[in-house]
Amino acid sequence: MRVVSAEEIASVLTYPDLIAALRDAFAGDIAAPARHHHEISRPDADATLLIMPAWHRGPGGYAGVKVVSVFPGNPARGQPSVVGSYLLLDGDSGRPLAVLDGPALTLWRTAAASALAASYLARDDARRLVMVGAGALAPHLIAAHASVRPIADVAIWNRTPARAGALAAALDRPGLRVMATTDLAAAVRGADVISCATLSRAPLVRGAWLTPGAHVDLVGSYNPAMRESDDEAVAMARVFVDTRAGALKEGGDIVQAIAAGALAESEIAGDVHDLCRGAVSGRRGPEEITLFKSVGAAIEDLAAAVLVFERLSRV
Numbered sequence: 001m002r003v004v005s006a007e008e009i010a011s012v013l014t015y016p017d018l019i020a021a022l023r024d025a026f027a028g029d030i031a032a033p034a035r036h037h038h039e040i041s042r043p044d045a046d047a048t049l050l051i052m053p054a055w056h057r058g059p060g061g062y063a064g065v066k067v068v069s070v071f072p073g074n075p076a077r078g079q080p081s082v083v084g085s086y087l088l089l090d091g092d093s094g095r096p097l098a099v100l101d102g103p104a105l106t107l108w109r110t111a112a113a114s115a116l117a118a119s120y121l122a123r124d125d126a127r128r129l130v131m132v133g134a135g136a137l138a139p140h141l142i143a144a145h146a147s148v149r150p151i152a153d154v155a156i157w158n159r160t161p162a163r164a165g166a167l168a169a170a171l172d173r174p175g176l177r178v179m180a181t182t183d184l185a186a187a188v189r190g191a192d193v194i195s196c197a198t199l200s201r202a203p204l205v206r207g208a209w210l211t212p213g214a215h216v217d218l219v220g221s222y223n224p225a226m227r228e229s230d231d232e233a234v235a236m237a238r239v240f241v242d243t244r245a246g247a248l249k250e251g252g253d254i255v256q257a258i259a260a261g262a263l264a265e266s267e268i269a270g271d272v273h274d275l276c277r278g279a280v281s282g283r284r285g286p287e288e289i290t291l292f293k294s295v296g297a298a299i300e301d302l303a304a305a306v307l308v309f310e311r312l313s314r315v
Helices: 006-012 015-027 102-121 138-148 161-171 184-189 231-236 244-250 252-260 272-277 298-313
Strands: 002-004 036-040 047-056 062-070 082-090 096-101 128-132 153-157 177-180 193-196 215-218 238-241 268-271 290-293
Touching: 002 298, 006 096, 006 102, 006 298, 015 102, 015 138, 015 272, 015 298, 047 298, 062 102, 062 298, 082 102, 082 298, 096 102, 096 298, 102 138, 102 215, 102 272, 102 290, 102 298, 128 138, 128 184, 138 161, 138 193, 153 161, 153 184, 161 177, 231 252, 238 244, 238 272, 244 252, 244 268, 268 272
Parallel strands: 002 096, 128 153, 128 193, 153 177, 193 215, 215 290, 238 268, 238 290
Antiparallel strands: 036 047, 047 062, 062 082, 082 096
């Protein structure tokens, strides 16, 4: 059984290829039950244990499971907040094939899923991106979105301005102008795509700031108590999710908006399966405001793990 490091994952993945693999996976026949979601009480901040299985239904495929924990108090101890591993199995025999670095796989597939959705929902000419949050996922989201749209200007906002400044300095390059901002409202008003990856429990992006044609990508709120957008933003947008089961149970932006009456479950336009299979239309016009809420799906992990394993097997 092969042990695959974060460095090996980065050495064989590109966003165009991973997005294509996710598109095929969501259009295909993969079983991905609702993930097991367990809260772990801790004095500093409650942690979460996630168990996420998926498998190809037909013969000759793969199966796998990710075990990942999210400990929000870890950064204060100098440790990453997300840790875990992915176990990839032969789909016919169940034989273990590889254990992959869980955090790295999660970063890549999460950003790719957002970009996959944006490839249907963001305007074709989207050039201005606002990145809300400057954590480990932020550079991946910027790169992924830039692989599906002609992003040329990026503004990064973070609660700690110094972190936004450091990330902007690291990512700024010819062809991609990256700057930090302390004025989130102004940045959102001028943005074509707004991508959020935070642990916020209060809305950060306001509907009053959104301009016609904007696409909102909400990644960070992974339980019902968290959210990154207000009810107005959800109410004024055409809403899509990665999976209905996950978003309706765990996506705070969706759960809280439904509870407040700002969104009805029937008003969710579709999920990524629907988009990839052509069951629903994506963006319907240049003025439409769209919103995508992801909580993470095991199908994404399996598709990414298979792509990594098969590419490394050829090396």
